[in-house]
Amino acid sequence: MCVLCGEFVMQVHWTDQASDDSSQVIVGDQQRDRQRTRIHRTTLCNEILRFYQLTLEEWNGSKFILRDPKGNQEIVHDLGTLWYTAEKILGYAIDPLDPYLLQKLQNK
Amino acid sequence: MNNIYKTPITVVTGCLGSGKTTLLRKLLKKPELEKTAVIVNEFGQVGLDHHLLRKTDETTILLKGGCICCNNREDLENELKSLLNLDQKQEKFNRVIIETTGMADPAPILFTVLTNPILQHHFYIECVITTVDAKNGLLHIKNNPELLKQVTVADKIILTKTDITPPNQKEGVIEQLRIINPAVDIIEVVNGDADVGIIEANSNRPSIDSMFEKKDKKINKNHYSSDIQSISFTFNKPLDWTAFGLWLSALLHANGENIMRVKGLLDVGEKGPIVLNGVQHIIHPPDHLNEWPEGEKQSHLIFILRVIDPDSIYKSLKTFQNFLGSDFELLELNKAL
Numbered sequence: 001m002c003v004l005c006g007e008f009v010m011q012v013h014w015t016d017q018a019s020d021d022s023s024q025v026i027v028g029d030q031q032r033d034r035q036r037t038r039i040h041r042t043t044l045c046n047e048i049l050r051f052y053q054l055t056l057e058e059w060n061g062s063k064f065i066l067r068d069p070k071g072n073q074e075i076v077h078d079l080g081t082l083w084y085t086a087e088k089i090l091g092y093a094i095d096p097l098d099p100y101l102l103q104k105l106q107n108k
Numbered sequence: 109m110n111n112i113y114k115t116p117i118t119v120v121t122g123c124l125g126s127g128k129t130t131l132l133r134k135l136l137k138k139p140e141l142e143k144t145a146v147i148v149n150e151f152g153q154v155g156l157d158h159h160l161l162r163k164t165d166e167t168t169i170l171l172k173g174g175c176i177c178c179n180n181r182e183d184l185e186n187e188l189k190s191l192l193n194l195d196q197k198q199e200k201f202n203r204v205i206i207e208t209t210g211m212a213d214p215a216p217i218l219f220t221v222l223t224n225p226i227l228q229h230h231f232y233i234e235c236v237i238t239t240v241d242a243k244n245g246l247l248h249i250k251n252n253p254e255l256l257k258q259v260t261v262a263d264k265i266i267l268t269k270t271d272i273t274p275p276n277q278k279e280g281v282i283e284q285l286r287i288i289n290p291a292v293d294i295i296e297v298v299n300g301d302a303d304v305g306i307i308e309a310n311s312n313r314p315s316i317d318s319m320f321e322k323k324d325k326k327i328n329k330n331h332y333s334s335d336i337q338s339i340s341f342t343f344n345k346p347l348d349w350t351a352f353g354l355w356l357s358a359l360l361h362a363n364g365e366n367i368m369r370v371k372g373l374l375d376v377g378e379k380g381p382i383v384l385n386g387v388q389h390i391i392h393p394p395d396h397l398n399e400w401p402e403g404e405k406q407s408h409l410i411f412i413l414r415v416i417d418p419d420s421i422y423k424s425l426k427t428f429q430n431f432l433g434s435d436f437e438l439l440e441l442n443k444a445l
Binding site for chain 1 (some may be wrong): 223225350351353357393416420427428431
């Protein structure tokens with residue numbers, strides 16, 4: 001359970017699985033690495049989301065916030081829910097096979 | 109996350125009469141499998157005799173807005189939970205075998221085990237076995253779309269009844285199975301006399317190797333599986349795991365129903381590779397290995413697709429990796445059409 005938003009987190013998304021699965025974890029041990037990965041992920045996501053006029057913001061190391069230019073915003077927990085939420089806001093799914101998106105990415 | 113503390117599950121699928129029960133009956137007599145719990149969906153002609161045997165009636169809960177793979181098998185959920193109770197009370201077991209009906213789609217089983225809040229911490233799917241009748245295999249593939257699905261999801265295919273099949277017919281079936289799922293291990297078994305190890309997963313390496321042995325491109329002339337295609341990549345540079353995860357999760361969100369299988373061994377710049385294994389929308393928790401298996405350090409990735417053009421996958425991956433600043437060098441591209 002997330003203490004900030006009350007969301008019940010039942011699933012660790014496969015992109016969040018850490019390489020080190022040692023049974024003992026010291027509090028705050030991998031905090032920097034984790035945060036670095038999250039910021040890197042946010043930057044990469046924004047590169048793609050920009051074509052759909054959406055922005056993603058990393059929020060306090062616990063959630064992401066997805067916004068559109070009209071001011072709609074949604075709390076997103078991981079990449080699994082990001083694409084789902086983006087589809088909800090846009091009305092269609094972001095498809096990496098979309099030739100139009102690929103062309104835009106190539107021209108950049 | 110760590111599978112050491114979880115109970116492995118082996119899923120056995122296959123057409124009606126393809127030898128699932130015969131295989132299990134022989135296997136369960138072996139002393140190594142004494143502590144194995146078995147869940148069956150139907151009692152076939154050949155009865156199973158085992159002290160930890162349970163029967164369920166297939167009930168699938170259709171989740172709201174879910175696709176065909178993302179459905180919960182409530183019967184299995186209940187059965188596995190009661191097995192868990194049993195395990196903690198008295199009867200200890202160290203493996204579960206689920207025998208499905210001939211018509212069952214294995215994807216909801218994987219979905220149930222991987223997403224259920226309780227089950228995901230106590231069980232993991234180690235191996236999916238599909239039995240294929242060598243004598244009638246081609247006919248089954250042609251007539252049963254379920255079998256096609258079972259073959260794409262399988263980690264191992266057990267080719268049965270090879271003793272009563274002419275060699276050229278057997279070769280035909282093997283060739284067809286290789287076209288549908290290039291990354292699968294095909295094992296011939298007569299009368300269910302198989303090694304116990306058959307129900308365990310071998311490391312993903314051999315199966316990935318075997319798909320690269322088949323360099324010669326095959327043209328699929330059979331009309332019945334012409335919409336199933338596969339594409340495999342080999343890279344020699346490490347991929348950016350974050351960028352790759354971004355791409356694959358978006359791809360699966362938009363096209364998951366038509367991506368029958370993703371399998372790969374990926375170099376992401378860590379000490380060991382990541383083993384990736386996915387079925388439609390469902391991705392097994394990626395396994396970060398501590399070291400590379402013997403041989404050279406190369407990433408392999410294979411997609412089995414339905415309807416989607418393999419070229420578009422290649423183009424998309426290339427564009428995304430370029431764009432996200434982690435260029436990769438493609439060594440090989442195999443397409444089985």
